[in-house]
Amino acid sequence: MGAQIVNREFVDELYGEGELYSAYGLYERKAHGYKVFKVPLNARFVCPNWDGRLSEDGCAFCPSHAKQFTYQNFREVIDKGFTEQIRHNVEHYKSVGAGEKGLVYIAFGTNTYAPVEKLRQILDETVSAHEDVIGFTVGTRPDCLPEEVLDLLGEYRSSGYEVWVEAGQQTTHQHTLREMNRQHGLAELIRAVDECHAREIPLLSFIILGMPGESHDEMMETARVISAMGVDAVKIYPLVVMKDTKLARMWEGGSYKSLGFMEYVNLVADFLEHLSPYVLIQRLSKDCGLEIKHAPEWNTYRNIVTPMVKKKLGERGTMQGSRHKLTLAADELIPLAEDKPGEFYEELKAQRKKKDA
Template sequence: MENLERYKHLNKYLKDKFGERTLKICIDGGFSCPNRDGSISNGGCIFCSERGSGDHIKFCSNSHTIENFISDQVKNYFTTYKAERANKFIAYFQNFTNTYDSISNLKLKYDSALIDNRIVALAIATRPDCINEDICKLLKSYCDKYYVWVELGLQTSNDETGKLINRGYSSQQFSKAVDLLNKYNIDVVTHIMVGLPNESFYDIKNTIDFINNHNIQGLKIHCTYVVENTVLASMYYNGTYTPISLEYYLECAGYILSHINPNIVIHRVSGDAPKDLLVAPDWNSHKKWIMNGLDKYLRDNDLWQGKYYI
């Protein structure tokens, strides 16, 4: 069995869907987060930096309006070498909570990214507590022309861990958001993190069981890494948090893949920690180590996606 065939890889899924290679354009939509602005909490999740999940997005613009700021990012992408590597693209709103605004502003922002006919999909990263009926109706309005998916950060199904990491929503709220998106036939991609504080292998098992009990189309897996200027960094420096080893991460990722629903598309198996902010673990900055290590682990243990799925 070829390594790529051991799990349902996003790249192959997109190529099958669109007939050719399809790449993401990562967009900063100028959003905030209710977990940072005081609506729910201040400071965000303990692992989240001031840049949010799009730590790697670094774009400067002289635009005076948010719509121009967004469209400038797309135009800038198409003037770089990256645009030469594919003919089809995904407008990916990644940074912070990309449904945390009025419906009119959301439409303005999304439309500002969909300015090129090479863009064939719209991906929105957000929180389960920032999904409602009106937002689903707006997202559904794009589905005739674009493939649309929504990314929801679960991280873990353990609500005690959720409180510890200051997630700000419950697993029940996650389930409610998934059900609502399912109602509108909008694909759901969820994030889980391995190595969260106080979590054990048992918690990972429970999280996978939880995901398998939902109608979810995509999964992102990555290690919990420590970046500067976060609560987790303070915990690391004072000795109350220890990052996991690469070996343990590979073992956990192997378990996740072999027990997850085989129909779920695997969007990623490693996180992109910003090298200028990464504190630990060191191995997380070496994506090839992780990818090659996981390929070898799956091969050596004869594992593939859904092998033990019930």
């Protein structure tokens, strides 16, 4: 646990060029030598937290219309195929200058929750749909990655395709996972990271800030924990109160209050400072239309939030990893003097400051 798939030399180059955090898109351009775009694909996968496998209630923040996705819908989509959809979208993104090559993003639902033979059918069609598809990224739950699925993903990775797993962890704290009815813990993510890395597959984790009952320290601890685990990338979102959810009922009853705009901006800046500088940042907010949410009232679109986070880091004179620390440094492994610990500590700080200058 702890070793990433991310190429740290590319990340160091980004910081050398003045970036304040390790942006995923810029990293991909360095890794490939060209700009890479994502092609979204909705194969109507079902979720075990809705269909009764784990629960019939879903996560507290997930709208109940997700329950309309059934295995019958899923099979109909697969039987119909989606090659033309992928081809059309790849050509569209290329025509508007989004990039040269594409990764198909299999999103919406739990996209490994299906028989392995069906997953193979989907992935075979995905990578063969267009010559400019260089691989795929699959969104799923950390508890829906059995050995057979991991081995299947590993086959595509071994064949030269770029493969990412995006695991919706949301938080590392058990009391929050229980409150949100996630039906999994942290152990599942630890295993997912290790098993993906064993197959040279990078793993991204979704993290939500502003969960009910989570303190600032707990949110920062999530940054430290996923850093120590070797998570390769993150998408950071504010907790959005979607209509027709358990969370909406909590919000309406006054037991949950959503984050304010600058409160969230400051939280993201804090989170980045506590995160390892080598965890790639794919998103800093959630694109969500005002018509489908109750709160927050401010616009959560990333194109609005991201510049403000960069500005906040600039004002502070900080960057991703500024406060990331998991152990004492070697030069700190000196027991403080018993007689004058305060003076000793000040002298030690002065020595370190001189050394860093």
